[in-house]
Amino acid sequence: MMALVRPQFVLFGDSITEQSLRPGGWGAALADTYSRKADIIVRGYGGYNTRWALFLLNHLFPLSCPTPPVAATIFFGANDAALLGRSNQRQHVPVEEYKENLRKIIDHLKECLSSMLVVLITPPPVDEDGRKEYARSVYGEKAATLPERTNDMTGVYASECVQLAEELHIPCINLWSQMQQTPGWQKKFLSDGLHLTAEGNNVVYKGVLQVFNNAHLCAEEMPYDFPHHSEINGDQPEKVFQQKI
């Protein structure tokens, strides 16, 4: 089995997606797993909320694209859930709008390719102590005393994300809830109370992989692009390429 063109999986989200290409990141791990099977295209935009993400849709996913991605993860909410009246309020998006923005993103992707596997990922939980420590490490005495995000409020956004996935019958990884089932999640999975450690990245990687596997996008079962070298006849190399291409 072989393929001529590798399918694309796009990871669309905020900083947690943008940073996924770092060593130990979930995007890097997916790229390795799908080596010669699919291209992992990272479209993560640090600091973005769903309202700002809408401005990118037609550019990142033009409706006229002849080869749209076959799968996409949508991973927003950590910034939408920033609280009003706190240091990051510029990023705040009301929860009802967050849900509707996610719906618009999904509608757009399905319009690109109705069979696209669209996977929602909720924001991870917030460790408020970790955020305070981080703020002190950056701003010292001037650090805001009130957290700019709370775990409870982020949980409200996560819950809307899960509900939307159920409504639309698409898969969803409830990271907010899943991570909190592990004792010590605050330091184990989060590096600064919000972004992911290597172990936190691994939770996302495994979650995405499971959804892809369930949706017949299992790397082991996907064809290589072009013949494995052992299939090439040294004396007549053109044969396998002519047959299969």
Place this chain on the structure above:
Amino acid sequence: MMALVRPQFVLFGDSITEQSLRPGGWGAALADTYSRKADIIVRGYGGYNTRWALFLLNHLFPLSCPTPPVAATIFFGANDAALLGRSNQRQHVPVEEYKENLRKIIDHLKECLSSMLVVLITPPPVDEDGRKEYARSVYGEKAATLPERTNDMTGVYASECVQLAEELHIPCINLWSQMQQTPGWQKKFLSDGLHLTAEGNNVVYKGVLQVFNNAHLCAEEMPYDFPHHSEINGDQPEKVFQQKI
């Protein structure tokens, strides 16, 4: 500064390119470095020589592509240099043909986009003891006693690669020569006498980065795709997108 579409850098080669997305790999490191600046597209084909690579050219780099890559690395030779009459002779390509095949690949890429930055990379040196140990670990008593590759013969291929780059005035990373300048290169840079350790990957990463930097493809100087979130006015987010897109 911002860009609407990220430029593509393609890494074209054999297993040493295919494996570059593994943790610590040079492809993964480039993808991280050029995050939000360029997409690193890995097109590595384990076991392939330049003769077989030619069959892929029109598929991987169609001449009609409206957005060809702006840069490409060509990293073949480790398989071409497999010796006749030894266990891997199926992969052998005579050195004159190796050079002409490289020329065809370069010509094709330049036909796609005459301004494309094409970078040649020579095969790494071969640690013959390392290859023997590897063969024994896989085949035990049945392992061939004569090495399937020698460092000297691979050096001949590396030398032709360097000469071609000089002829065509394109940059070349002489990995074969460069690695051997470090005492203990055999185990430091090579995991099985042929493929790269994390440190070996780092040599390739640094070499490619230097060439890219010299060619005005320095990540720090390249624009982000879409505005940095700090440029977005919370009350009028459309402003920066309308201005810049």
